[in-house]
Amino acid sequence: MGIEVQDLCKVYDNRVRALDHVHLEAEAGVLGLLGPNGSGKTTLMSITATLLEPTTGTVRVDGLDVRKQKPEIRRRIGYLPQDVGLYPNLTVYETLDYMALLYNLDDPKDRKQRIERSLERLNLTRLVDRQVQTLSGGLRQRVALAQAVLSQPSLLIVDEPTAGLDPEERIRVRSFFADLARECLIVLSTHIVADIEAVASSLAVLRFGKLRYFGTPEKLLQSLQGRVWMVAMPPGGERPQLGEGFLETGLYREPAGIQLRGVSDSAPCVDAQVAVPNLEDAYVWLMTREEGAVVA
Ligand code: ADP
Ligand code: MG
Numbered sequence: 001m002g003i004e005v006q007d008l009c010k011v012y013d014n015r016v017r018a019l020d021h022v023h024l025e026a027e028a029g030v031l032g033l034l035g036p037n038g039s040g041k042t043t044l045m046s047i048t049a050t051l052l053e054p055t056t057g058t059v060r061v062d063g064l065d066v067r068k069q070k071p072e073i074r075r076r077i078g079y080l081p082q083d084v085g086l087y088p089n090l091t092v093y094e095t096l097d098y099m100a101l102l103y104n105l106d107d108p109k110d111r112k113q114r115i116e117r118s119l120e121r122l123n124l125t126r127l128v129d130r131q132v133q134t135l136s137g138g139l140r141q142r143v144a145l146a147q148a149v150l151s152q153p154s155l156l157i158v159d160e161p162t163a164g165l166d167p168e169e170r171i172r173v174r175s176f177f178a179d180l181a182r183e184c185l186i187v188l189s190t191h192i193v194a195d196i197e198a199v200a201s202s203l204a205v206l207r208f209g210k211l212r213y214f215g216t217p218e219k220l221l222q223s224l225q226g227r228v229w230m231v232a233m234p235p236g237g238e239r240p241q242l243g244e245g246f247l248e249t250g251l252y253r254e255p256a257g258i259q260l261r262g263v264s265d266s267a268p269c270v271d272a273q274v275a276v277p278n279l280e281d282a283y284v285w286l287m288t289r290e291e292g293a294v295v296a
Contacts, residue, residue: 001062001076001154001185002027003048008057010043010209018043020209021057030181032200032217033189034283039206041189042082045157048187049079061155078153082160084144088133092124092143095132099147118146122176138169145176156186162195174198193279205286212286217279224277224285227265231272233258242268247288249281 003026010019018040024031033041046052048059050070059066061073086095096115105111119125122142132140141161148156158177162170170192177186177199190196196203196217203220205213213220228249231240235257246268250261261275262268263285 002060003031003062003155003185003187004058004060005044005048006058008044008047008059009055010040010047010052011055018209019047022204022206022209022211024204024211024214026185026187026202028181028185029201030177030186030188030199032196032203033187033206034191034193034196034203035189035206035212036191036287038208040209041206042159043209044206045079045159045187045189049077049157050074051079075151076153077155077157078148078151080144080148080156080158080161082163086132086140086143089131091129091131092119092135092146093128095143096147096150100150103151105150114150114152118150121149121180122146123172136169138165138172141165141169141173142176145173149180154184156180156184158186158188160189160191162190162192170195171198193283197279205283207287212289213282220282220286221277221279224263224282226274227263228261228275228277228281229264229268229272230259230261230275231269232256233260240269247285249284 005022005024008019008022009017011017022044033044035041043052047054047066048061050066050073053067062076064073066073090098093115096118097111100111100115105114119128122145124142124146127139132143135143145161148158162173165173174195177188180186188199200217203213203215203217204211231242234240243264243266246262246264248260248262252259252261261281263281
């Protein structure tokens with residue numbers, strides 16, 4: 001299984017250019033799509049799931065064209081939209097059974113087996129008789145994921161699966177993806193950098209529909225090696241004088257006091273210390289750079 005996006009543009013009827021000459025590809029593992037709201041993540045996923053037509057360019061899923069081979073593609077994928085609606089009155093089992101019927105899983109024995117397997121994977125077996133409306137947000141998200149993997153897709157597309165979850169639930173959902181990525185390709189969108197850090201084997205960063213980075217997270221971090229600095233904040237809290245071109249990426253409370261962190265080509269002041277780059281630094285840096293995609 002692989003996806004291949006070539007020179008993809010999407011212009012909506014209202015002339016919003018949601019995707020602007022995007023190129024990327026993925027074969028295995030988790031491809032993380034990272035970008036702020038409105039950067040084109042959902043548009044890219046909907047096109048890949050054959051729910052939206054590209055304006056120009058091509059997208060292939062397992063070698064199949066999203067314009068011409070929709071049914072063949074749909075048979076291979078699971079898609080979890082950003083705001084998935086579940087029927088509140090159905091139980092967890094009924095929800096999966098209903099979805100399985102929509103997927104044309106008509107053989108009762110096969111359907112039962114698939115449902116049980118999905119429930120096990122998401123650790124939901126003990127909740128089969130609970131009504132969906134009695135579940136927490138995180139558990140509902142797990143039910144939604146269980147239904148997305150019912151057909152045992154070889155590509156799973158999930159749009160912002162961790163949005164709105166509390167930290168504990170978010171970790172659980174992430175570990176499910178890490179586990180599932182051993183058998184299917186996952187494309188996951190998020191605006192949360194820590195999601196990428198946890199699970200993505202490759203990374204596409206979008207901004208205003210343009211690709212700002214495509215490659216591995218490690219390569220992105222390497223490109224910032226030696227350019228991330230920590231500067232101690234003086235006790236009064238006044239900002240130190242820093243060299244021009246210092247891009248602040250965060251404030252950290254350390255045992256030695258508050259540290260200002262940021263990216264700069266050279267030391268921003270005499271007592272600045274080089275720090276190991278993290279994805280938060282890289283993301284802030286990518287978002288502020290001018291035109292021209294950074295493609296590893
Ligand atoms: P993201 O998922 O990263 O938040 P979207 O793909 O939803 O981004 O949106 C990208 C851009 O396209 C935004 O400017 C959004 O307002 C616009 N957009 C999204 N869907 C539509 C639509 N159906 N019609 C017109 N514009 C849209
Ligand atoms: Mg979106």
